[in-house]
Amino acid sequence: MNKQVVNKQVVNKQVVKSRSLRPLVFGVLALALLLAAWESYRNWIGPWLGTERNVGTVFGFKLLPRANDLAMPSVFDMAREFGEPQTRGSATSVVEVVAEATLNSLLLALAALAVGVLVGISAAIVMTRFDFVRRGLMPWLVISQTIPLIALAPLTVTWGGQISILGFEWEKWTSAVVLGAFLSFFPIAVGALRGFSSPTSESLELMDSYAASWWSTWRKLRLPAALAYLTPAMRLAASAAVFGVIVSEITVGLTDGVGFLILSYLQEGTSRPAKVYTAIAGTVVLGLAMASLISLGDRYFARHLPKETTA
Amino acid sequence: MTLAVEVIDVHKVFNAGHSQRVEALAAVDVMVGEGEFVSLIGPSGCGKSTLLRLVADLLEPTAGRIAVNGKTPRQARLDQDYGMAFQQAGLFDWRTVAKNIELPLELKGWDKAKRRDRALEMLELVKLPDRADAMPWQLSGGQQQRIAIARALASHPSLLLMDEPFGALDEMTREHMQAELLRICAATKTTVIFVTHSIPEAVYLSDRVVVMSAGPGRITSIVSVGLDRSRDEGTREAKQFYDKITEVREALRGNPVGAGRDDR
Amino acid sequence: MVFGVVFLGAWEVFVRWQHVRPFVLAPPSKVWAAGANNLEGIVDAMKVSGGNALLGLLFGTVLGCLVALFTAAVRWIGEIVNPLAIAVNAIPIVVLVAIFTRMYEADSETPRRIMTTLTAFFVVFINVSRGLRENSATHNELMQSYAATTRQKFLKLRLPNASSFLFTGIRVAAPLTVITAIVAEYFGGNRNGLGASISGFFSISKKDVGLAYVAGASVLGLLFFLLAAVLEYVSVPWQRRRVSK
Numbered sequence: 066m067n068k069q070v071v072n073k074q075v076v077n078k079q080v081v082k083s084r085s086l087r088p089l090v091f092g093v094l095a096l097a098l099l100l101a102a103w104e105s106y107r108n109w110i111g112p113w114l115g116t117e118r119n120v121g122t123v124f125g126f127k128l129l130p131r132a133n134d135l136a137m138p139s140v141f142d143m144a145r146e147f148g149e150p151q152t153r154g155s156a157t158s159v160v161e162v163v164a165e166a167t168l169n170s171l172l173l174a175l176a177a178l179a180v181g182v183l184v185g186i187s188a189a190i191v192m193t194r195f196d197f198v199r200r201g202l203m204p205w206l207v208i209s210q211t212i213p214l215i216a217l218a219p220l221t222v223t224w225g226g227q228i229s230i231l232g233f234e235w236e237k238w239t240s241a242v243v244l245g246a247f248l249s250f251f252p253i254a255v256g257a258l259r260g261f262s263s264p265t266s267e268s269l270e271l272m273d274s275y276a277a278s279w280w281s282t283w284r285k286l287r288l289p290a291a292l293a294y295l296t297p298a299m300r301l302a303a304s305a306a307v308f309g310v311i312v313s314e315i316t317v318g319l320t321d322g323v324g325f326l327i328l329s330y331l332q333e334g335t336s337r338p339a340k341v342y343t344a345i346a347g348t349v350v351l352g353l354a355m356a357s358l359i360s361l362g363d364r365y366f367a368r369h370l371p372k373e374t375t376a
Numbered sequence: 377m378t379l380a381v382e383v384i385d386v387h388k389v390f391n392a393g394h395s396q397r398v399e400a401l402a403a404v405d406v407m408v409g410e411g412e413f414v415s416l417i418g419p420s421g422c423g424k425s426t427l428l429r430l431v432a433d434l435l436e437p438t439a440g441r442i443a444v445n446g447k448t449p450r451q452a453r454l455d456q457d458y459g460m461a462f463q464q465a466g467l468f469d470w471r472t473v474a475k476n477i478e479l480p481l482e483l484k485g486w487d488k489a490k491r492r493d494r495a496l497e498m499l500e501l502v503k504l505p506d507r508a509d510a511m512p513w514q515l516s517g518g519q520q521q522r523i524a525i526a527r528a529l530a531s532h533p534s535l536l537l538m539d540e541p542f543g544a545l546d547e548m549t550r551e552h553m554q555a556e557l558l559r560i561c562a563a564t565k566t567t568v569i570f571v572t573h574s575i576p577e578a579v580y581l582s583d584r585v586v587v588m589s590a591g592p593g594r595i596t597s598i599v600s601v602g603l604d605r606s607r608d609e610g611t612r613e614a615k616q617f618y619d620k621i622t623e624v625r626e627a628l629r630g631n632p633v634g635a636g637r638d639d640r
Numbered sequence: 641m642v643f644g645v646v647f648l649g650a651w652e653v654f655v656r657w658q659h660v661r662p663f664v665l666a667p668p669s670k671v672w673a674a675g676a677n678n679l680e681g682i683v684d685a686m687k688v689s690g691g692n693a694l695l696g697l698l699f700g701t702v703l704g705c706l707v708a709l710f711t712a713a714v715r716w717i718g719e720i721v722n723p724l725a726i727a728v729n730a731i732p733i734v735v736l737v738a739i740f741t742r743m744y745e746a747d748s749e750t751p752r753r754i755m756t757t758l759t760a761f762f763v764v765f766i767n768v769s770r771g772l773r774e775n776s777a778t779h780n781e782l783m784q785s786y787a788a789t790t791r792q793k794f795l796k797l798r799l800p801n802a803s804s805f806l807f808t809g810i811r812v813a814a815p816l817t818v819i820t821a822i823v824a825e826y827f828g829g830n831r832n833g834l835g836a837s838i839s840g841f842f843s844i845s846k847k848d849v850g851l852a853y854v855a856g857a858s859v860l861g862l863l864f865f866l867l868a869a870v871l872e873y874v875s876v877p878w879q880r881r882r883v884s885k
Contacts, residue, residue: 091716130744211815212857213857215822216834222842308732308734327735345735454787460785462781
């Protein structure tokens with residue numbers, strides 16, 4: 066029996082290895098195709114269609130973008146921008162600024178995710194324990210997935226530096242973490258709740274027959290059962306945390322974050338049009354970094370589980 | 377008696393040359409006569425489902441020869457000489473019951489009116505005449521299987537291949553379906569190859585029970601049931617029924633009584 | 641339900657009792673009043689953002705279906721789009737609206753519409769691709785036993801099977817397009833959508849009006865979701881038995 070399991074793992078690892086290279090190769094290919102399309106539009110197709118100055122029309126709709134240096138900087142300009150100084154005569158280069166901002170945002174997103182996970186799982190535990198709480202909160206959890214909670218992001222604009230809760234000063238970054246946590250709370254709560262409720266009645270009856278306390282049952286049955294549901298929930302929560310942090314940075318004006326950098330570089334559009342792309346690249350790295358961390362965590366914690374359940 | 381299905385010295389190996397090589401079937405010989413009802417029974421891994429799929433040309437044998445109605449299995453499949461039923465009814469959720477039955481007829485290019493008539497005829501046969509326009513998810517498991525059987529017989533094939541079609545049903549429904557199946561097959565004079573896990577089911581339904589063993593899949597023995605063709609309520613309680621069940625059980629344990637392949 | 645009422649009540653009491661200053665939060669009563677006063681403005685903003693979301697949903701769905709169909713025929717198209725779709729799940733692609741803003745005129749709604757289209761496209765593409773790929777083993781064996789041609793199998797099995805996944809995809813994409821439409825407005829451009837109005841009112845400390853617009857946004861999101869859910873319910877009746885995704 067053990068030998069079978071070991072063989073399976075060996076086989077799985079091999080399969081996973083060769084399979085995980087292929088999407089990477091195609092991902093790079095996809096990126097290359099996009100860049101090629103970008104360049105070919107701005108250099109050839111655009112001018113040929115006459116959209117150098119003005120937006121071109123398709124069937125009377127203004128759909129074709131302007132193909133000049135201000136509107137569509139070349140890929141090489143974008144790459145070059147990384148090495149340029151932050152502002153004229155500044156000592157730090159753009160890549161340093163963007164990297165630092167990305168790191169800040171990453172830390173905020175991680176903090177947001179941590180809070181969201183903590184509160185989400187706690188809420189799920191309470192909801193599993195006390196049925197009336199579940200019945201009361203459940204509809205709101207469900208609705209929350211359909212309404213744009215992100216609309217609340219600017220609510221905290223004027224809170225910075227003005228509120229203190231129990232001696233804790235509300236900084237600008239607090240808004241980002243709170244919004245990220247708020248958004249990531251919901252998928253975690255829903256996923257954890259589903260997971261905690263997933264054991265069959267037979268399994269629960271088994272635990273009852275052992276006179277196990279509610280907490281023992283939770284620890285030994287419900288929690289392990291929930292891991293399969295938490296994996297996809299964590300992915301959703303991670304991207305929600307990133308989303309919340311970025312949007313919060315933009316609306317609140319959190320200068321340390323990469324989201325804010327996008328906005329501020331956007332405003333330098335006329336003088337240095339390619340700059341905003343560096344910040345966007347930073348955001349992409351942020352999202353991918355979070356996703357990779359979650360995948361790593363998933364692979365470590367959930368090694369032994371069968372294929373994950375779709376959320 | 378003309379032979380509906382001939383299986384001669386058939387071997388099937390999966391993943392040949394790899395570390396996960398599995399010898400599913402080794403030196404299997406079976407002859408099935410026209411109009412016969414033959415069951416394949418054996419423990420998990422004995423290759424009974426594999427054998428069925430070889431006859432259906434859903435798999436190809438590694439060695440050996442199979443003939444269905446005197447043709448190769450491929451030709452029989454292309455000519456639609458058989459109908460097949462699986463453990464899951466496998467009805468298409470987006471089609472009505474009648475349209476599900478019409479599926480093989482559509483694929484063969486029958487025209488609309490003929491298809492409809494045949495579908496209604498089959499519904500009469502499986503005793504669900506008023507469910508023609510119902511949707512599959514409105515039917516019970518047993519009813520869905522009956523529709524699947526109706527679909528398998530829609531083109532009036534001479535051969536019916538069934539892979540544990542009643543496996544997902546409860547005991548009472550199962551016994552009822554077995555009786556229905558016999559009634560239908562008697563009416564249509566179809567040859568049937570039926571894979572099952574259940575000894576009473578095999579004995580109740582079949583003219584002969586092919587007992588198989590695993591590692592690699594082989595035929596242990598073939599038990600002739602020889603029960604009176606007209607089965608009724610009393611059949612399940614007749615002494616002969618129990619005797620035959622015992623015979624099959626013994627064969628499964630490796631103590632074959634009577635004729636059959638001996639291999640150990 | 642009860643919880644909602646309790647929450648609103650607690651909110652009202654908290655704000656009044658703590659003498660929470662108006663630039664932090666507003667009590668529900670004030671929000672309701674603000675909503676009533678600004679109803680026309682709110683509805684207009686809903687129309688703008690909603691219009692962008694709807695156009696994106698429509699185009700994105702159509703494109704998603706088309707590309708998924710092409711992928712069924714030509715594998716490598718899917719192999720290129722799939723990594724992008726995975727990346728898009730992790731990255732807040734709404735930031736790309738910053739790029740599009742400069743490619744079009746200053747008062748154009750097109751950048752936002754491109755974003756909502758992209759949002760819907762990836763969701764629908766993934767769902768329809770799955771639908772075309774995931775057929776039960778029994779169904780596959782059945783079609784093989786019928787010696788069905790590739791074309792027959794595609795038309796009679798894969799396509800209808802995929803349609804149920806399509807409507808699920810639309811249901812998932814609908815609220816996402818609303819979110820994208822609203823967030824895209826935070827990046828500058830026209831000021832007459834929900835996102836712009838919300839951030840505008842909140843930054844001048846008119847929390848009650850801002851929250852009223854937030855309520856409008858919630859209504860819009862809920863509306864999109866309900867319409868898509870009803871569409872799914874009607875078109876795919878057999879999924880009523882299955883657990884919803």
